[in-house]
Amino acid sequence: MTVLAIDQGTSGTKAIVVDPADGVLGLAEVPVHPDYLPGGGVEQDPAELLDSVLTAGRLALERAGRPVAAVALANQGETVLAWDPATGRPLSRAIVWQDRRAEPVCAELAAHAADVAARTGLVLDPYFSAPKMAWLRRNVTREGVVTTTDTWLVHALTGEFVTDASTASRSLLLDLDAVAWDSALAELFGLGGERLPRIVGSDEIVGTTTAFGGEIPVAGLVVDQQAALLAENCLDPGTAKCTFGTGAFLLANTGETAPRSASGLTTSVAWRARGATPYCVDGQVYTAASAVRWLTDLGLVGSAAELDAVAAGAADEEAGGVLCVPALAGLAAPWWRSDATAALTGMTLSTGRGDLVRAVLQGIAAQVAELADLLPAPLTALRADGGLTRSAVLMQSVADLTGTPVEVYPSAHATALGAAAFARLAVEPGLAVRGAVVGWTPSTRHEPRWSADRAAAFRDRWRAALALGLPGGQAAEGGS
Incomplete structure (x- = not known):
């Protein structure tokens, strides 16, 4: 089964068309350009992110020259933005996972650090999504919704309002054991009442898109690092x-x-x-x-x-x-x-x-x-x-x-290949997780000297x- 897998990363977006039997059939990479600002700010232009996804995906399909059964999307994990859910229009720049401007938010909540860690499995740090979401609400806009970039990109492709469980678990807003949003945590970060996306599985078809030609299912949503974990x-x-x-x-x-x-x-x-x-x-x-x-x-x-x-x-x-x-x-x-x-x-x-x-x-x-x-x-x-x-x-x-x-790992495309495996699971209900992963042998093995x-x-x-x-x-x- 042939899949278009898109890896939207910090410095670029990679798209591959891949089939388990034939390997990578088409490849395209489009750079994106984070802006490094005084005071620890790191931002991206949302329009550039979306354009890179569309351009890379279309180029990879053109180079492959064959139709695909699904589109998969891996994401940065903790990069956030505010946007209008009625129109999809961005209301802020994308605040990148490297951004440190939410440090005051975390400092204010230091007394809650142990409880936050127990609930979420994470450290109270601006690296994760919720502090940056709170910073956006305090400093940029109270309008629209504030989510990770995957939710916005999927909405642009399908009109759906979702995120996957791995991305949600990087937010500081998820009860890690229940894999459900925690309203007490949302209140703690000043995000009570925010509309949060539906949490889906990585093997779930979340909608369809016509952005790459005919109407194609969108599935295989996952954080980039977890996608590579599966691929390997x-x-x-x-x-x-x-x-x-x-x-x-x-x-x-x-x-x-x-x-x-x-x-x-x-x-x-x-x-x-x-x-x-x-x-x-x-x-x-x-x-x-x-x-x-x-x-x-x-x-x-x-x-x-x-x-x-x-x-x-x-x-x-x-x-x-x-x-x-x-x-x-x-x-x-x-x-x-x-x-x-x-x-x-x-x-x-x-x-x-x-x-x-x-x-x-x-x-x-x-x-x-x-x-x-x-x-x-x-x-x-x-x-x-x-x-x-x-x-x-x-x-x-x-x-x-x-x-x-x-x-x-012998391929430069571990993240995209992992996302493609999840998309295959979505389209082929009888396929087991182990069966979706393509076997591999190391290109090099370095022994300790x-x-x-x-x-x-x-x-x-x-x-x-x-x-x-x-x-x-x-x-x-x-x-x-």
Whole structure:
């Protein structure tokens, strides 16, 4: 069954036409351009988001040259906007998941942080949807509805007012165990009385669209990271993947139990399909490819494709003693310190750009290793996807610092392929979840080369560098 799967992301929208038997038949990517504002603001133009979805989808279909049975949509998860449900007209810019302007909202609610975590599985932080929704209501408009971008995009395509369970679970407004909106939480954020979308399963047809030609069912709604979790066959408790994109996102399947982390990780719905609701724990590294873009802006590398060649010029495998904590947008799990800044230490007159580039890559890997240590079950292997998996230096650093083999997903389209699998489940009622996922073998497997003692010593030095970027000079304990 052929599906058009659309992955609407932070820096671009990708569309693929894919069939389990024939693979990817058509591909198109359209960039989007977030605006980074003073004071921690990050915004997108809603019109550009919608145009990117339509343009990428139509180009992919044109290149595939065959009809599709469904359209699937993966979304950013926590990006929000206000809009008029009668006309679909945006009433605000889209406030991106990276936006920090809702920090005062969270500060006001600090006394409720433990209760919020117990109800939602999340940390009280502007990263999630509700604080940004509240900020929009206070500062931009009281008109219309305020939702995540998936609800608005689906409304533009179908006229329906829905979100899927995985996206709802990233909002701080969902009772995680009941998978239902929590009116007390809405009141807490000043969102009482807001119209919230109907929560649907990822294997549910939510409507039809004529935006891509004939009338086509729309299904396969899911958060981008959870879509990749499915595509990489992380179907059993304990299986985990890390996506290396704008940030790095480590998710581990926990089955149909929703553990609450005491160490700063968060718990979300992995997906709702075939009457089951598996959960996942996750940790976030805010700057991965964005740190590489920073290196590029400084002229240390020409592009991400040059990372390994430049890093090969480092003095040794530990970058000549240079350490980097690339907290260029603060720190997420397990520290949850938006006030953190980047640290770069250990430089001498002999330090070269190869040392600096290798140190940045090892700094990304060190954050992933910190997250891996906090998972409910020890890793036996870590599956990896995203553009930065092309850097063998980064992937080897992850393997060395986690002490775990890293298996690189062979396709650059994990998110879209996961969304396509959910759409197939919607259209083929007899298909099981495992049957919807296309089997795969790693394109590369990176085995740990460092001893446990060497990795531990490096990580101790890296944690000391991390403290330098925290006000007060001391690393905080993980969140609730």
